[in-house]
Amino acid sequence: MSRVAGDPAEEATRTVSESILVRIARGDRAAVRDCLDRHGGLVWSIARRLCPDPADAEDAVQEVFIDLWSAAPRYDPDVAAESTFVAMIARRRLIDRRRRASRRPDHSPLPETLAAPPHEGPDAVERRDEADRAARALGGLDEGQRLVLTLSIYHGLTYDEIARRTGLPPGTVKTHARRGLIRLRSRLAAPHPEPPERA
Amino acid sequence: MNPNHPPPDERRDELLADRALQGLDPREAAELRRLLDGLVDESLDLAAAAADLALAGEPSEPLPEALRRAIEADAPGRVGPPPEITPHPRSRIAGRTLPWLGWAAAAALAFAFLRGGTTPIAPEPGPRPAPQPTLQERLADAARARLAPSDHPLAREAGGEVVWDAARQQGYLALEGLAGVDPRQGAYQLWIFDASRDPRYPVDGGLFTLSEGQTSAVVPIRAAVPVREPTLFAVTLEPPGGVVVSDRKRIMLTAAWPETGGTIR
Numbered sequence A: 001m002s003r004v005a006g007d008p009a010e011e012a013t014r015t016v017s018e019s020i021l022v023r024i025a026r027g028d029r030a031a032v033r034d035c036l037d038r039h040g041g042l043v044w045s046i047a048r049r050l051c052p053d054p055a056d057a058e059d060a061v062q063e064v065f066i067d068l069w070s071a072a073p074r075y076d077p078d079v080a081a082e083s084t085f086v087a088m089i090a091r092r093r094l095i096d097r098r099r100r101a102s103r104r105p106d107h108s109p110l111p112e113t114l115a116a117p118p119h120e121g122p123d124a125v126e127r128r129d130e131a132d133r134a135a136r137a138l139g140g141l142d143e144g145q146r147l148v149l150t151l152s153i154y155h156g157l158t159y160d161e162i163a164r165r166t167g168l169p170p171g172t173v174k175t176h177a178r179r180g181l182i183r184l185r186s187r188l189a190a191p192h193p194e195p196p197e198r199a
Numbered sequence B: 001m002n003p004n005h006p007p008p009d010e011r012r013d014e015l016l017a018d019r020a021l022q023g024l025d026p027r028e029a030a031e032l033r034r035l036l037d038g039l040v041d042e043s044l045d046l047a048a049a050a051a052d053l054a055l056a057g058e059p060s061e062p063l064p065e066a067l068r069r070a071i072e073a074d075a076p077g078r079v080g081p082p083p084e085i086t087p088h089p090r091s092r093i094a095g096r097t098l099p100w101l102g103w104a105a106a107a108a109l110a111f112a113f114l115r116g117g118t119t120p121i122a123p124e125p126g127p128r129p130a131p132q133p134t135l136q137e138r139l140a141d142a143a144r145a146r147l148a149p150s151d152h153p154l155a156r157e158a159g160g161e162v163v164w165d166a167a168r169q170q171g172y173l174a175l176e177g178l179a180g181v182d183p184r185q186g187a188y189q190l191w192i193f194d195a196s197r198d199p200r201y202p203v204d205g206g207l208f209t210l211s212e213g214q215t216s217a218v219v220p221i222r223a224a225v226p227v228r229e230p231t232l233f234a235v236t237l238e239p240p241g242g243v244v245v246s247d248r249k250r251i252m253l254t255a256a257w258p259e260t261g262g263t264i265r
Helices: A007-026 A030-051 A053-076 A081-102 A122-127 A129-139 A145-155 A158-165 A170-191 B006-023 B026-036 B043-056 B065-077 B104-108
Strands: B144-147 B159-165 B170-176 B188-192 B203-208 B217-219 B232-240 B250-255
Touching: A007 A030, A007 A053, A007 A081, A030 A053, A030 A081, A030 B043, A030 B065, A053 A081, A053 B065, A081 B043, A129 A145, A129 A170, A129 B006, A129 B043, A145 A158, A145 B006, A145 B043, A145 B250, A158 A170, A170 B006, A170 B043, B006 B026, B006 B043, B065 B170, B144 B217, B159 B232, B159 B250, B203 B217
Parallel strands: none
Antiparallel strands: B144 B159, B159 B170, B170 B217, B188 B203, B188 B232, B232 B250
């Protein structure tokens, strides 16, 4: 996935972000605190969403950071924003835990508007340009792909659960998920992502 | 084209997408490894993570302070250079008459080893200069208990102690006399039984090997998850790389926790 050069403010933010995992990879233990300051809430929020039991979520978060310390050397700022890399490590661990536990989270009621990513204030968007780009890329998917990816990524549902909730055939769910994610990757890699489609 | 056998590139992307969204079972993971042929491709995992950030918005809740402290306390053993190791202070435990943790009692406590991740530990064989406080020095006031050997031939002369600081979630094994193993043939693996967890699933405390002729070693404990109420530490011999499910046939050392009869001082 290629990166797109942003404005100077975004670049400055990115440089600060990059330094944390790079410092950890170099063995700078002081960077641990910075990492927890910057990404602790992110990891905790993903864990709480995908792992509803608080004790399990705490265990999961500790495992995520253990994974993160060891994964830090392979973080490449040219490939992804640091927060995206951290979220990837967190999601991978949580998905793995969920599979091993063979149990599903108790899903909260689905939002009314599944297709539309939540809007953020301009400051938040500026801080999180990759998330903003991803929101626009999601908005460019067709409705079925966007729905399935939202249920899978945000709500943590399995393909079968998505099929039951949406009434789509399981094969269609898988196709939407796979093709949608591949298309999302392409849109994120594009130099100038297309504007979101409006439902 | 047979729709049940998509082209390799298509199948690879299917598996990459499934990994990013749902995870893979071992068979699928092996298939993906074959298709990737040694390459690392996290592009779809990153795309899913970026979408997650976009859908979730800004985190609304900070990391709980106690959890943050536990992670910070655990990090020094995992970030940066490995802990400085010095020879085990034999005098600390030499000459003590310590309660024998009978094998039957240990076996009664050595519940089903059914699962758990593996956390390789680099061998810590010998003395090194210690410009900063060593792990042993940092944990000088931590609780400790005697490790008792099983009747396994490799453990016949073995002993030592386990040191564990619950608040820091740090500890180490100070080992003596445990036979070396060829790392191509096997590795020692530490398990920690935690009363707050399902007794069938002890916590993986990490892997280590000892070289032939190495008479003592200090092995940092690398618990994969927080240990809340430890009841037993057990060292087993496992295949290279460790296991997620131990057959419990080659248990080397055990230490009940807290040790019956008081701490070793």
